[in-house]
Amino acid sequence: MTNNPVYRGRIIFVSLVVMFALPAIVAKTILSQHWYQSGVTNKGELIEPRTSYENLGLVNPFQQKQWQLGYVIPEQCDAFCQQQVYLLGQSHLALGKYQQRVEPVLLVTEKSDVTALGQNDYQRVAINTAFSDVVEQFEFVIVDPLGQLVMRYPKVETQTELVTQSKGLLADLRKLLKLSRVG
Incomplete structure (x- = not known):
């Protein structure tokens, strides 16, 4: 029975259909069941x-x-906040050739403790409660030249998390500046 040309032709046809259809069926199943998490390269949270x-x-x-x-x-x-302000400046310096395209700013509300900051050269931008609802206290934010809030970096608790966050922020900002044609 295996030498029958019709039977053999059907087996080849079914094998070809399975070989080409099976990957598409598996891919559709994986995507529809949300078993696949796409990779992201940014370290901050997109706003x-x-x-x-x-x-x-x-x-x-x-x-x-x-x-x-x-x-x-x-x-x-407090001291942790002051360290984050220091890292703001260091991140700006670490941008190298992109440094001229970025302005480090301190975002202050009516209740912000600006007395602890002392004298520094950073621009200060007054923000309102609507802004504070999007980006909270102790958080970093990247804003594009058109005024759009692009990415935020939530408050961290430890020194090691702060260093990791600063490296991620710098990597994200460099990537944005490299791809951007504005500013």
Whole structure:
């Protein structure tokens, strides 16, 4: 029976159909069951939905000029906060050739503890409660030249997490600057 040409032809046909259809069926099943998690390369959290200074009732002080690397000053700026402000400046210096395209800014509310900051050369941008609802105290944020809040970096608790976060922030910012044509 195995020498029958019709039977042999059917087996070859079924084998070819299975060979080409099976990968598509498996892929469809994996995607529809959400078993696959796509890889992301950014270290921060993308700010969704799209939010900008304008949407939050604020004026972008660097409109069409520069990217902003901002840090939201908390109500009590302790030693950890001061270290994050220091890392803000160090991240800006580490940008190298991209340094001219980015402005480090301190984002301050009415309740922010600016007395603990002392004298520094960073620009200060006043923010409102709508902004604080998107980016909270102790968080870093990247803002593009059009005033859109792109990425935020949540508060960390330990020194090692802070160093890791700073490296990730720097990698993300370099990638954005490399791909961007504005600012």
